[in-house]
């Protein structure tokens with residue numbers, strides 16, 4: 001329990017959780033899944049509107065008279081989003097409608113009564129979710145259930161012997177025979193974030209795409225984004241030397257929104273303690289980044305036009321310390337909630353919704369920089385990648401790529417942060433693995449796009465048809481699927497340079 005609480009402390013105490021991440025590329029997948037939309041090239045990404053893919057498989061219908069109920073979703077926004085997607089995908093596998101789960105507005109995790117359950121539809125749009133995810137997954141209300149006596153409780157096993165296979169087997173069993181006759185299957189036990197994972201990243205991405213904030217919260221996020229852009233405009237107007245086309249997205253029109261960089265800074269003390277331990281365990285020094293390192297790397301983002309507004313997404317308690325606003329390179333204008341004058345917006349809401357607003361602000365940023373070990377950062381990159389794919393972008397290495405994301409904890413081109421996209425064809429291990437009584441995060445894949453190397457070496461290496469432009473963390477070799485692979489520790493050394501196998 002002590003280990004657990006330490007772990008949770010790490011996860012909980014701030015906006016994001018530590019954890020793992022994934023990332024990578026998707027070029028291939030994009031080509032397979034999405035026809036290109038050449039006409040969209042001119043769209044301003046700063047306005048970030050999803051072009052939704054039409055519902056995938058209209059033949060696939062989710063039954064509306066069979067339901068799945070899951071335990072309350074808990075911890076941070078990122079944990080709850082992942083848990084939600086996993087619950088949806090479980091319901092999909094059982095061909096059942098997921099009864100709208102209860103989220104948690106606060107971060108408490110031990111004191112169950114302090115969890116402040118909050119209904120899903122207080123945060124996200126219920127009807128719209130079903131429209132967008134039609135044919136894929138479906139949400140229902142408890143009032144849709146006809147016969148409340150027809151509930152089958154299904155207990156998720158736990159412990160070391162509860163392997164991925166056993167978990168899968170249990171789900172399969174419950175999707176047929178007499179189990180399937182029950183109107184409601186209620187999963188009891190651990191919250192869905194802790195369940196085993198059986199689905200590819202792209203399925204998660206699909207679910208996330210269907211999540212739209214309620215109008216009220218979306219409006220608050222709009223206010224924050226407008227404020228950031230207004231600040232940027234003031235700055236530009238005051239910079240006489242600036243020529244208009246000096247801004248990334250501006251086409252000489254003063255109506256263009258001004259670009260901003262969002263930096264998800266994980267520098268809180270609890271994170272530092274946690275990540276240093278993690279670094280030791282994984283024998284790497286690329287997880288924790290000091291404030292100084294973050295500022296330096298962000299300052300070195302290639303081809304970034306300055307001046308530029310930098311929005312610092314940090315946990316509330318850090319806001320008192322203005323030192324995060326100091327030490328930025330010239331041309332980088334850092335703002336956090338207080339300096340922007342938007343802290344009043346946040347203060348009206350519980351923790352979960354504050355995070356949801358920050359999440360949105362990061363999602364819409366022209367450039368996002370996060371920590372690749374943070375689930376919060378990872379989810380943002382996942383959604384940004386999904387948007388880019390949906391827009392039909394073919395070259396993730398393009399220097400003019402709209403909406404690039406970076407990981408500041410990894411060194412990339414010209415001592416800047418590493419370019420970061422999500423590999424949608426990966427399966428992820430967002431979940432926590434319980435082993436030997438210790439609770440660990442399983443780290444899911446960290447693959448980074450090194451565009452510099454990519455451009456240089458494409459010709460020489462592409463002959464074999466492999467994706468030569470990726471610099472990977474060495475990963476555990478993927479053996480045949482097996483539970484034991486979940487426990488392998490990845491090798492996190494990153495090659496410094498293209499090195500011997502090029503040229």
Ligand SMILES: *[C@@H]1O[C@H](CO)[C@@H](O)[C@H](O)[C@H]1NC(C)=O
Nearest residue numbers: 024025026423425426467470
């Ligand atoms: C994405 O992940 C899949 C599955 O692990 C892998 O085969 C593929 O090469 C990866 N794509 C890239 C671009 O790295």
Ligand SMILES: *[C@@H]1O[C@H](CO)[C@@H](O)[C@H](O)[C@H]1NC(C)=O
Nearest residue numbers: 059060061062063092095096
């Ligand atoms: C789910 O159930 C409906 C109704 O029985 C059926 O039409 C549909 O094919 C099922 N989907 C799957 C994937 O089994």
Ligand SMILES: *[C@@H]1O[C@H](CO)[C@@H](O)[C@H](O)[C@H]1NC(C)=O
Nearest residue numbers: 146147148149150151182183
């Ligand atoms: C509910 O289900 C139970 C058990 O199958 C059954 O005995 C009962 O008649 C059902 N009630 C209604 C209102 O359908």
Ligand SMILES: *[C@@H]1O[C@H](CO)[C@@H](O)[C@H](O)[C@H]1NC(C)=O
Nearest residue numbers: 042043245249250251252253
């Ligand atoms: C944007 O600028 C480019 C080059 O400066 C020009 O070719 C293009 O027509 C402009 N687009 C709009 C919408 O003004």
Ligand SMILES: *[C@@H]1O[C@H](CO)[C@@H](O)[C@H](O)[C@H]1NC(C)=O
Nearest residue numbers: 267291318320321322323324
């Ligand atoms: C802010 O943080 C710096 C170091 O990061 C520390 O030296 C300083 O005392 C802190 N200030 C406050 C008011 O906590």
Ligand SMILES: *[C@@H]1O[C@H](CO)[C@@H](O)[C@H](O)[C@H]1NC(C)=O
Nearest residue numbers: 473474490491492493494495
């Ligand atoms: C980790 O990867 C590096 C570079 O590929 C390699 O030299 C090293 O031996 C690996 N370490 C382990 C423990 O596998």
